[in-house]
Amino acid sequence: MATAILDLELSELPPEIRVEERYSKALILIRLDGKPLGQALLPVVGGRIGGDQLQETLRNAAGDNLWKSWLYDILEWDERGPVEAMPLATVAVSTRDRPEDLRRTLEAFMRLPDDGQEYLVIDNCPATDATKELVKNYPKVRYVREDVPGSSAARNRALREAKHEFVAFTDDDAAPDPNWLRSLLRNFTDPRVICVTGLVMPLELETEAQEWFECYSPHGRGFERRIFDGAHCNPLIVYPVGVSANMALRKSSIDFIGLFDEALGAGTPAVGGEDCELFARILRSGYRIVYDPRALSWHRHRRTWEELQKILQGYGIAVYAFWTRIFVVNREFSVPLLAWGWLRYKQIPELFASLRKQPGCIPSNLLLAQLRGCCFGPMAYFSSRKWLQEVKGEVNRFEI
Numbered sequence: 449m450a451t452a453i454l455d456l457e458l459s460e461l462p463p464e465i466r467v468e469e470r471y472s473k474a475l476i477l478i479r480l481d482g483k484p485l486g487q488a489l490l491p492v493v494g495g496r497i498g499g500d501q502l503q504e505t506l507r508n509a510a511g512d513n514l515w516k517s518w519l520y521d522i523l524e525w526d527e528r529g530p531v532e533a534m535p536l537a538t539v540a541v542s543t544r545d546r547p548e549d550l551r552r553t554l555e556a557f558m559r560l561p562d563d564g565q566e567y568l569v570i571d572n573c574p575a576t577d578a579t580k581e582l583v584k585n586y587p588k589v590r591y592v593r594e595d596v597p598g599s600s601a602a603r604n605r606a607l608r609e610a611k612h613e614f615v616a617f618t619d620d621d622a623a624p625d626p627n628w629l630r631s632l633l634r635n636f637t638d639p640r641v642i643c644v645t646g647l648v649m650p651l652e653l654e655t656e657a658q659e660w661f662e663c664y665s666p667h668g669r670g671f672e673r674r675i676f677d678g679a680h681c682n683p684l685i686v687y688p689v690g691v692s693a694n695m696a697l698r699k700s701s702i703d704f705i706g707l708f709d710e711a712l713g714a715g716t717p718a719v720g721g722e723d724c725e726l727f728a729r730i731l732r733s734g735y736r737i738v739y740d741p742r743a744l745s746w747h748r749h750r751r752t753w754e755e756l757q758k759i760l761q762g763y764g765i766a767v768y769a770f771w772t773r774i775f776v777v778n779r780e781f782s783v784p785l786l787a788w789g790w791l792r793y794k795q796i797p798e799l800f801a802s803l804r805k806q807p808g809c810i811p812s813n814l815l816l817a818q819l820r821g822c823c824f825g826p827m828a829y830f831s832s833r834k835w836l837q838e839v840k841g842e843v844n845r846f847e848i
Contacts, residue, residue, distance in 0.1 A: 451475050451653035452492065457482070458506060458514075464498035471495070475662075477649055478510045480517055482627060484647055484741050486510040486671050513671050527673060528740070529637035534563045537633055537696070538610035542570040542594075542602030543620035544715065547578040549748065554586050556623040565629060566611055570594050570602040572715065595843050598715040598836075600708035600722040603692075607699055607707065616696040623651060624694075624745045631743035632696040642701045642735040643727065645690025646743025647671070657756040658749040664810050665763065667691050667747050674739045678731030684774060684786055689737050692723035694745040705729055711832040712769060718825075718832040720766030725773055732778075760814050761821035768825020769832065776829075787822075795819060 449472030454465065458480045467474060471492045478486045488509035490497055507514055520526065539557060543550045550569070557567055567589040571579045574593070583591040594605040607615055616632055618624055628646065635644040648667035653659050669690050676689055706729065713722035730737055750756055768787065775783040795815065802812040 449473070450655070451489075451659060453477075453650060453652060454497075455479070456506065458485075458503070458510070461503050461506070464496060465502075467492055467495055467497065469495040475650070475653060476506065476509075478506050480510070480514065481521075483517060484671055484744055485513040485517060487649075528634045531634075532637060534630060535614055535633055535636070536563070536612040537565045537614040537616055537629060538568060538606070538612045538699075539565050539616045539618070539629060540568040540570060540603070540606035540610065541618050541620055542572055542599055542606065543579055544572045545575050545578070546620050547582045550579060550620040551582060552623050552748075553618060553620050554582070554589060556625075557589070558586070559626050560624065560629050561626065563630070565616075566590065568592055568606050568609055570606050570609075572599070572602040573597040596710065596840060598710055598713045599692075600710040600713035600716070603713075603722075604707045604710065607697070607702055610699055613699050614696055615699050617692060617694075618745060619693040619747075621748045622648070622693050622745045623748075625743075628694075628743050628745055631740055635738040635740050635743075636696075636698065638736065638738075640736045641675075641738050642698055642705060642730045643737045644696045644743065645669075645737065645739050646694040646745060647741035648691060648694050648745050648747045651746040651748045653749075655751045657751060657753045660811065660814065661749040661756055661759070664814065665760065667693065669739055669741075671741045673741065676727075676731060676737040676739070678734060681731070683728045683731035684771070684780065684782065686724045686727040686731070688739070689727045690739050692726075693747060694743060695723070696743075701730075701735075705733060705735070709773065711829065711836045712766070712773065714762075716832045717835055718766060718769035718828045719762040719821075721770035721773070724767070724770045728770075728774060757814060757817040761817040764818040764821020764823075765825045765828050766821075768822050769829035772826040772829040791822075795822075 452467040452471040452474040454474050454476045456476050474490050474492050474497055476488045477484055486509050488506055541553050569583050569589055569591050571593045573595055580591055583589050592609055594602050614633055616629055632644045635641060650662050669688055708722045709725050712718045712725055714720055750759055771783045774780045798810055799815045801809040802815055
């Protein structure tokens with residue numbers, strides 16, 4: 449049975465909520481005055497979620513965040529700092545031959561408040577003109593083609609093309625909330641903040657694969673605003689920081705932090721890891737990253753089991769490719785201990801639990817897919833560096 453996705457405002461709860469009868473449960477995003485406070489998973493009976501206890505259940509699920517939000521409103525205090533004029537920003541999405549997903553993203557862009565931002569679509573090595581033709585339907589959006597494959601090359605192109613100091617990134621399988629961009633930008637009042645990430649919720653949970661993805665590897669990082677500083681956290685463990693599908697950067701930071709590593713990322717042999725490597729570089733350089741759940745985006749998880757296995761194997765490759773890069777380039781010799789710790793304290797116990805068929809355990813074929821990826825990760829990084837040189841040589845010859 450599928451799970452309904454609901455977005456509810458505590459101050460305007462209806463007496464009863466109806467969903468399609470095919471849903472057995474509902475994942476509810478809980479808001480107060482538009483601010484995400486928490487989530488709750490509730491059963492659906494006969495297509496209905498209701499009763500006198502609904503509001504109390506959601507208040508309990510929001511927990512301390514509800515009372516903290518109420519207190520901040522009473523004190524008229526904002527943890528992000530004083531309200532300033534909204535800076536101009538560039539919003540960029542990279543894509544490759546997924547026009548239907550991209551259409552949803554662009555429609556979400558059109559629902560953002562108009563603060564003078566520009567929109568870029570970076571079409572990465574397209575096989576057809578479908579994306580270019582789609583973008584023609586959105587006069588506010590500028591189309592840019594990038595022929596070096598990989599999400600890092602696409603994002604680097606967006607940074608070079610951007611007209612404004614702040615560049616917000618999303619993916620073509622995501623749909624930003626209307627308040628997404630403003631929430632990201634409000635966190636740049638501190639000049640030490642180089643990057644801001646936000647909350648990612650599932651757009652749909654219609655299949656078993658999507659349910660397991662959200663259970664095992666969700667993109668969301670909770671409902672507490674957090675500040676990450678390399679002086680107070682391990683810059684090599686960046687999972688809590690967020691994901692590049694919901695992220696904003698200072699463009700000027702590339703002068704001293706650098707661009708994305710184009711040997712990492714989707715579309716390369718390394719499959720991913722480019723956001724982790726950039727986050728680590730920011731923190732190692734003494735700057736800050738803010739995670740703010742008010743910057744909300746909705747992500748469409750892969751729908752089939754085969755896609756899910758491929759994604760998790762890719763995550764394994766990406767993490768170990770990122771760690772290999774840090775070990776080889778930055779001479780960070782604590783990397784083997786991190787890899788051993790992840791294997792001993794997370795992956796092996798999860799695999800044993802799955803093989804013993806303990807309640808609530810992760811399916812073994814998903815865990816094995818990720819383990820296979822971890823084994824391939826180090827060599828994938830070296831293959832990706834060689835591949836990138838060859839690809840750039842071909843692109844340069846073609847341009848000449």
